Amino acid sequence: MFRNYLKTAFRNLAKNKVYSFINIAGLSIGLACAMLILLYTKDEASYDRFLPGVNNIYRIVSKEVNPDGSILMQSGNTGSFHGPAFASGVPEIVSFVRFQGDYVNIKKGTEVLGQDAHRVDSNFFSIMQFPLVYGNGKTALQQPDAIVLSETVARKFFGSADVVGKTLQLQRNGTFKPYTVTAVAKDCPQNSSIKFQMLTKMELSAEEISDRMNWFNFFLNTFVVLAPGADAKQVEKKMMRFYEMDARETIKIVAEKYNYKAKAQYTLQPYTDIHLSKEYRADNGMVGASNPMYSYILSGIALFILLIACINFVNLTVARSLKRAREIGVRKVIGSDRRQLIGQFLGESYILCFIAFVLALGIAQLLLPFFNDLSNKALSLTYLFDVKLVSSYAALFLVTGFLAGFYPALVLSGFNPVETLYNRFRLTGKNYLQRSLVVLQFSLATLLIIATVVMYRQFQFLVSKDLGYNDKHVLTVPNVTGNKIAVFRQELLKNPNIEQVAIRNNGFNVTLARINGNKELEFTMDWVDADYLPLYKIPVIQGRNFSRSFSSDTASAVIVNEAFVKAAGWKDAVGQVVDFWYNNKKYTVVGVVKDYHYAALNEVIKPQLLCNNEDNFGLAVIRIKEGSAAAVLPFIEQQYKSIVPLQPYSYEFKDISNQRQYEAEAKWKKMLLFGAVLTIFISCIGLFGLSVLAAEKRLKEVGVRKVLGASVTTIATALSKDFLLLVVISLFIAMPIAWLLANKWLQNYPYRAALSWWLFAAAGAGVVLLALLTVSFQAIRAAMAKPVKSLRTE
Structure with missing residues (x-):
C-alpha cells in the first residue's frame, strides 16, 4: 500500500509540474531563509561561550x-x-x-x-x-x-x-x-x-x-x-x-x-x-559588537516567511483538490476509508517537504556567500550540524509537513464520492482564513517595501548631503610627524597632479575648557595647519584663518565653529578667551568657521575648536587633480617610503571613509530589500493559489457568462476584483503603520530625508501591480477556456 501511495504521489507531482514547482519553490525558499537566519542568530547567541570557565x-x-x-x-x-x-x-x-x-x-x-x-x-x-x-x-x-x-x-x-x-x-x-x-x-x-x-x-x-x-x-x-x-x-x-x-x-x-x-x-x-550589549560594547581591542535587535528582526522575518510558505502550500493544495476529486471518489468506492486518505495526502505532503528541505540546503549554500557579505560574518552550513540543531531541524521537518498537509488531507478526504464521481462537488464557503492571510501577507509586504524605500532614501541622503566641505579627490596618509612634515609636503607639491597638502592630527579628541570666566563647555578639539581649511574649502565667516605670518598662532590662537559660538553665547567670537585651567593654558579666538560635518551625519554638529600646534600633527591630507589617482598614488607612496622609511605606508580616500560611516544603514537596506522581495514573492504565490481556487469554484459561472456574450476582459475583471480589493485593504492597513514606524525610525537621525506622500503611493502602486499580474494570469486563462468543458455534465 505504501508503495502504491508513493507512486500516486510522484505521478501527481509529475502531472502538475507547474503547481508542484510553485509549492516546492515557495517552501524551499522559506526554509532556506530560515536556515540562513538561524545561522546568524546561532552565531550571535554563541559568542564567547566556547571558553572554558x-x-x-x-x-x-x-x-x-x-x-x-x-x-x-x-x-x-x-x-x-x-x-x-x-x-x-x-x-x-x-x-x-x-x-x-x-x-x-x-x-x-x-x-x-x-x-x-x-x-x-x-x-x-x-x-x-x-x-x-x-x-x-x-x-x-x-x-x-x-x-x-x-x-x-x-x-x-x-x-x-x-x-x-x-x-x-x-x-x-x-x-x-x-x-x-x-x-x-x-x-x-x-x-x-x-x-x-x-x-x-x-x-x-x-x-x-x-x-x-x-x-x-x-x-x-x-x-x-x-x-x-x-x-x-x-x-x-x-x-x-x-x-x-x-x-x-x-x-x-x-x-x-x-x-x-x-x-x-x-x-x-x-x-x-559583551557581544550583544547596548550599554557596554566590545571596544578597545575587542571586536564584533552587535545589536540584539538585528537577531529579533531577522528571526521575525524568517518565521513569517516560513509560516506563509506553509499556508501557501495549503492554499495551493486545496485549490488543486477539484482536479483529484474523481480519484478520491474512486478510492472511496473501492473501500478506502478516511484514515487511509489522510495518510496518503500527509505522505505526499512529507514527500514535498523532504524535497523542499533538500533544495533549501542547496539554496542556503548558494546564497551563503551573499548572506555572509550582507551580515559581515564568515558563516558555514556545517555550523548547523550539532545535536540540538539537527533535532530542531527534524522537528521542523515533521511540524512543517504536518501543518502543510493536515488541513488539505482533512478537506480532501471528506469529499462525497457520489458528488465527486458525477462532477457535482464544489468547494463552498467564504474562505475567510485565506482572505485574511492575503491581507496579512500584503500588509507586511507593503510595510517591508516602504521600509526598504525609506532606508534607501535615508542612506542616499547621508552619502550625498553637502557636508560643508569638499571631500572629493582628497586622500589621507597617516604617520607624518615632526621634522618629516615640511619635507614630505615640499616633495609632494613638486608633482603637478597634487594641488594642495595640509596636516592635521589623527582621530578626534573631546575635552572641556572654561569660557566667559567660569562656564565649562565640552567640545571636540583638533590640531590643523594653515592649509587645512583652504584645502577642504571650509569658509571662515568671521576673523581669519591660521597664518604662518603670525608666530603666536601655534601657541595661543584657536579657531571655533558656529556651534561653539552658539553654545558659548557669544555675539562676537573674535578675541574671546578659552581657558584650559587644568593645565594653565589660555587661547584666543582668531576666527570662526561655518559649521561643517566633521563627524558622521548620525550626530548633530557639536562645538569644535581648532588649534595650530604642530606637536600634535600626524595625518597628511592631500588634494589631487580629478582623474589623476592612478598616476599620483605610486608617487606619494615612493616619497613617503623615502622620507618616512620606518613607518608602514597606507592611505585612504576621504569620500570613501565618509561613506564607510554608514555601513550599518547600507547593510540594513540590503537586508530589508531581501526580506521584502521574499515576502512579496511568497505572498504572490499565495494569491495565485487563491485565484486558482476561485477560478475552479466559479467554473460554470464563467461558462455561462461566455455563452451569454461576456468578453474575456469582463470575465477576467470579475474574477480579479475580489483579490485586488483584499490587496487594497492591506494597503489601507499597512500605510498608516508604515508612516508611524518610518517617522519614528527617522527620529534617530538629526539629519534625515523627508517623508513624501508619493513614496507611499509608489509603494502601494507597485504592490497592486504585482498582485494584478499574479491574479490576472489565472483569470485570463479561465476566461479564455471553452465554455462547453465547464457546462457539460457527465
Missing part, C-alpha cells in the same frame, strides 16, 4: 552619574589601576587580566609593515584559555620581549606556524627591538569578541602601578575571575565600598581641580553578555 569571567565596567541622576559617561573601559586594586580589596576576585588594543610597526628586511596587536598581562592564557598550537601558555608571556602570534600572522611573517624561538623586530619608543616568539595560538574562532593576532606583555612602571590618580584613567579592558559560587551583585557592593575608601583622597583632588561632581559606579558585566 567563561561563566566566572566578568569585565569591570563603569558609569559616572551626575548629582541630578543623569549619566555623564558609561564605559566598558578601565585603567591599569582598577584590576590589581579590586583584586587586592575584594576576596571573591580570584584573578584579573588586562587587555588593550595596540598597533605595532614590524621591520621585515628593509620593509616596515603595520600589524594589529594587543597588550595583555602575563596570565592571559590562564584566564582566557585560547588553544595554542606551539608553546606553553603559562610561561609564554613571562618575559618583556616575548611575543605570541596567531597561526595566520606566523605564516604571514615566517611562512610556517612552527616558529617558536624566532624573532621579529618591533618598533617601541621609536626604535626597533627584537621580540622572541614564545607561542603560536590557533586563529580565534568566528564567534569570539577577542580576535588577537599578536600579543605582547603589558609593561607598567612603578609610578603607574602606585599612582592613585589612575582611578580616573580609562583606556583598556579589565577582566576578573570570580570564585566559584560567588554572587556577582554582592561582589559589586564590595567593589564600591573598597573604591570609596581607597579613592577618597583622589576623588577630593579631582573634584577641586576639575570641578568634577559626578560619582563613579563600578559593576561587573558577564563576559558572555
